[in-house]
Amino acid sequence: MIPALEVRNLTTSFRTQNGWVKAVDNVGFEVMPGEVVGLVGESGSGKSVTLHSILRLVHAPGTVAGSVKWQGRDLLTMPERELRKVRGGEIAMIFQEPMTALNPVLPVGIQIEENLSAHTALDGRQRAARARELMDLVGIPEAARRLKDYPHQFSGGMRQRVMIAIALASGPKLLLADEPTTALDVTIQDQILKLILDLRDELQMGVVLVTHDLGVVAATCDRMAVMYAGRIVETGSVVDVFAEPHHAYTRGLLGSVPRGGAGRTLLLSIEGTPPGLASIPPGCSFNPRCTFATDICRKETPMLAEFAPGRLVACHHHREVAAAGSPVV
Amino acid sequence: MNAALSQTLIAAEEVSKEFHIPHGLWRRLTGQPRLAVHALNGVSFQINRGETLGIVGESGCGKSTLARCLVRLFDCDDGRVRFEGEDIADLKGADRRAFNRRVQMIFQDPYSSLNPRMRVREILGEALAVHKMRPRAQIPARIAELLDLVRLPSDAADKFPHEFSGGQRQRIGIARALAVEPDVLVADELVSALDVSVQAQVVNLLLQLQEQLNLTVVFVAHDLRLVRHISHRVAVMYLGKIVEIGPTEALFSAPRHPYTKALLDAAPELDPTKRTRTVAARGELPSPINLPKGCLFNTRCPHAFDRCFAERPLLSDRTPAHKAACHLTDFGAPSLQNLEAIS
Numbered sequence: 001m002i003p004a005l006e007v008r009n010l011t012t013s014f015r016t017q018n019g020w021v022k023a024v025d026n027v028g029f030e031v032m033p034g035e036v037v038g039l040v041g042e043s044g045s046g047k048s049v050t051l052h053s054i055l056r057l058v059h060a061p062g063t064v065a066g067s068v069k070w071q072g073r074d075l076l077t078m079p080e081r082e083l084r085k086v087r088g089g090e091i092a093m094i095f096q097e098p099m100t101a102l103n104p105v106l107p108v109g110i111q112i113e114e115n116l117s118a119h120t121a122l123d124g125r126q127r128a129a130r131a132r133e134l135m136d137l138v139g140i141p142e143a144a145r146r147l148k149d150y151p152h153q154f155s156g157g158m159r160q161r162v163m164i165a166i167a168l169a170s171g172p173k174l175l176l177a178d179e180p181t182t183a184l185d186v187t188i189q190d191q192i193l194k195l196i197l198d199l200r201d202e203l204q205m206g207v208v209l210v211t212h213d214l215g216v217v218a219a220t221c222d223r224m225a226v227m228y229a230g231r232i233v234e235t236g237s238v239v240d241v242f243a244e245p246h247h248a249y250t251r252g253l254l255g256s257v258p259r260g261g262a263g264r265t266l267l268l269s270i271e272g273t274p275p276g277l278a279s280i281p282p283g284c285s286f287n288p289r290c291t292f293a294t295d296i297c298r299k300e301t302p303m304l305a306e307f308a309p310g311r312l313v314a315c316h317h318h319r320e321v322a323a324a325g326s327p328v329v
Numbered sequence: 330m331n332a333a334l335s336q337t338l339i340a341a342e343e344v345s346k347e348f349h350i351p352h353g354l355w356r357r358l359t360g361q362p363r364l365a366v367h368a369l370n371g372v373s374f375q376i377n378r379g380e381t382l383g384i385v386g387e388s389g390c391g392k393s394t395l396a397r398c399l400v401r402l403f404d405c406d407d408g409r410v411r412f413e414g415e416d417i418a419d420l421k422g423a424d425r426r427a428f429n430r431r432v433q434m435i436f437q438d439p440y441s442s443l444n445p446r447m448r449v450r451e452i453l454g455e456a457l458a459v460h461k462m463r464p465r466a467q468i469p470a471r472i473a474e475l476l477d478l479v480r481l482p483s484d485a486a487d488k489f490p491h492e493f494s495g496g497q498r499q500r501i502g503i504a505r506a507l508a509v510e511p512d513v514l515v516a517d518e519l520v521s522a523l524d525v526s527v528q529a530q531v532v533n534l535l536l537q538l539q540e541q542l543n544l545t546v547v548f549v550a551h552d553l554r555l556v557r558h559i560s561h562r563v564a565v566m567y568l569g570k571i572v573e574i575g576p577t578e579a580l581f582s583a584p585r586h587p588y589t590k591a592l593l594d595a596a597p598e599l600d601p602t603k604r605t606r607t608v609a610a611r612g613e614l615p616s617p618i619n620l621p622k623g624c625l626f627n628t629r630c631p632h633a634f635d636r637c638f639a640e641r642p643l644l645s646d647r648t649p650a651h652k653a654a655c656h657l658t659d660f661g662a663p664s665l666q667n668l669e670a671i672s
């Protein structure tokens with residue numbers, strides 16, 4: 001199968017008081033049609049910047065290098081006019097903060113119809129009907145009446161559904177979802193994640209799901225990529241990575257999440273905190289926090305390399321890490 | 330359970346709390362009653378000395394309001410909170426000051442609960458001075474001891490809150506609470522704002538301090554995994570009421586209230602081989618302004634029947650230590666589950 005999306009050597013830099021910093025450093029991954037890829041990492045690891053870079057939503061003085069292949073074309077170099085058709089059309093995005101992405105002074109029905117008129121050939125009547133269908137599809141009760149409501153009249157969970165309805169209006173082939181459930185309660189999170197999976201099945205749409213919650217990854221994603229300090233440090237199928245993490249950071253993250261049955265015992269925590277972008281340590285950026293680190297880790301940056309089919313890791317001592325066992329099995 | 334553990338330290342008795350909504354002109358002119366958010370609707374439970382009671386529930390169910398009532402940052406509208414048997418609303422003078430010292434609250438937001446213009450030395454020094462914990466000459470040594478206790482480097486004393494990471498700031502909050510040598514810590518979403526790897530550090534610290542200092546802890550959080558990990562007993566809240574309370578493992582392995590079950594089912598499993606595609610709970614929380622009649626969960630409960638719409642279920646014993654508020658007293662009963670498995 002040919003990947004729907006192919007990201008290669010994506011590097012995004014920002015100018016700050018401390019000079020240029022790389023928020024995303026040489027990131028690469030692909031998404032197959034109908035596949036859900038989880039992009040995991042702690043806050044500041046570069047997840048949102050990665051998504052924004054893919055859709056060229058990073059503004060000057062930020063710079064984006066690398067390539068993002070979408071159906072044979074590079075999103076990073078295509079003319080702005082063509083890009084606008086893809087963005088919000090074939091590729092839809094749900095943002096971390098629904099309120100900032102919705103227009104507060106327009107009824108949600110109009111916002112859905114706007115997207116329909118930008119990306120479909122439907123006439124006015126058809127658009128109104130389709131808007132109602134979409135609200136139904138995302139599980140908003142009394143859809144027809146609520147089309148006239150403004151964003152602030154919806155609860156957090158409902159607003160997130162409205163965002164999804166707008167995103168889906170164009171019938172996208174790829175959905176980029178940035179922490180779509182982080183601000184929501186678990187019962188609503190569960191509803192939204194299962195909705196995204198149902199829509200994936202129905203539309204054969206690829207999904208990149210950004211999250212910091214490993215439970216969400218375990219419950220929804222097919223493959224995962226773990227980010228640390230702007231780089232991808234490990235990728236593989238979710239089942240494989242959980243069963244046998246090969247990067248010390250992945251292993252530490254899995255161990256930091258409390259599991260049932262081990263009540264009131266100490267968690268396998270990671271000492272220290274993630275580095276700031278202006279002070280990323282030389283060698284492996286995780287080395288000051290890593291219990292497996294040796295001299296080479298402080299000198300040489302490990303490259304992301306395939307060690308088994310579909311499994312990549314950037315760690316000098318990944319065999320030792322794997323041998324130490326998964327904290328979640 | 331030993332004798333020290335089973336001794337009641339704090340008791341909430343039918344605690345209720347409302348927040349009035351500004352009375353709009355139109356409602357006033359048309360003679361309609363004032364609206365109120367019913368944040369707590371008769372909450373009762375006990376906390377034993379040395380134990381950790383976890384309080385879970387979804388956003389807006391009243392967890393923070395309850396925590397504030399326990400430390401008397403809010404007065405209850407109805408009912409009372411007892412500390413060592415005494416109604417805390419009646420405490421005066423020295424007794425009130427002793428209560429304020431012995432029961433400490435740590436807040437949800439590590440960024441806003443520390444004065445940004447004070448150095449850590451001043452933050453801790455102030456706490457020590459207010460309750461006259463140490464003679465002036467011993468204060469610097471005590472500050473060093475406290476920083477060591479929460480595993481911060483000693484040079485932290487001369488820094489300002491903004492010079493620390495979120496996890497470190499939360500440790501400063503813990504050090505400030507511990508400065509006055511309390512018996513009880515009420516921690517409201519202590520680690521919710523922190524990254525996963527840093528959460529684990531703070532949770533480990535809390536577990537160790539509790540053993541070391543024999544603290545009683547009320548751990549308020551919406552994260553079920555965390556609460557399960559840290560608590561001896563857990564109370565589940567829904568719309569300002571406790572719907573279930575019991576020993577942690579009993580409650581998590583065999584929930585006796587349909588809402589608890591839905592909440593547990595909705596939390597994603599950490600095991601990717603145990604996936605389900607069924608939605609755990611339909612619908613959303615009703616408004617706390619117009620509470621449903623009868624059982625508060627009846628708008629979402631898949632098991633609701635006639636009685637649930639007429640009569641509000643009371644919290645009653647399932648086992649001597651495990652209570653639930655549901656008309657289906659057999660719901661989730663382990664014996665019944667076995668029967669179903671056999672038939």
Ligand SMILES: Nc1ncnc2c1ncn2[C@@H]1O[C@H](COP(=O)(O)OP(=O)(O)OP(=O)(O)O)[C@@H](O)[C@H]1O
Binds near residue numbers: 368392395
């Ligand atoms: N000062 C206030 N004025 C008006 N309403 C309030 C006030 N404080 C809380 N409420 C309301 O009381 C209810 C309970 O709020 P509370 O903060 O206790 O919830 P919580 O369970 O802590 O939620 P979260 O998980 O979001 O922290 C909510 O409906 C809330 O909007």
Ligand SMILES: Nc1ncnc2c1ncn2[C@@H]1O[C@H](COP(=O)(O)OP(=O)(O)O)[C@@H](O)[C@H]1O
Binds near residue numbers: 014042047048
């Ligand atoms: N416009 C910007 N200018 C400078 N730094 C930025 C900008 N946007 C993001 N960053 C930095 O890039 C890093 C990654 O951010 P982000 O992708 O938002 O992280 P997350 O993984 O939490 O989504 C952070 O250190 C953030 O502060």
Ligand code: SF4
Binds near residue numbers: 287294297314315
């Ligand atoms: S490369 Fe070295 S420091 Fe980095 S994760 Fe592997 S063992 Fe640890």
Ligand code: SF4
Binds near residue numbers: 587
């Ligand atoms: S009392 Fe009725 S509505 Fe309430 S939880 Fe029990 S079965 Fe459901």
Ligand SMILES: [Mg+2]
Binds near residue numbers: 047178
């Ligand atoms: Mg982000």
Ligand SMILES: [Mg+2]
Binds near residue numbers: 393394517
């Ligand atoms: Mg709260």
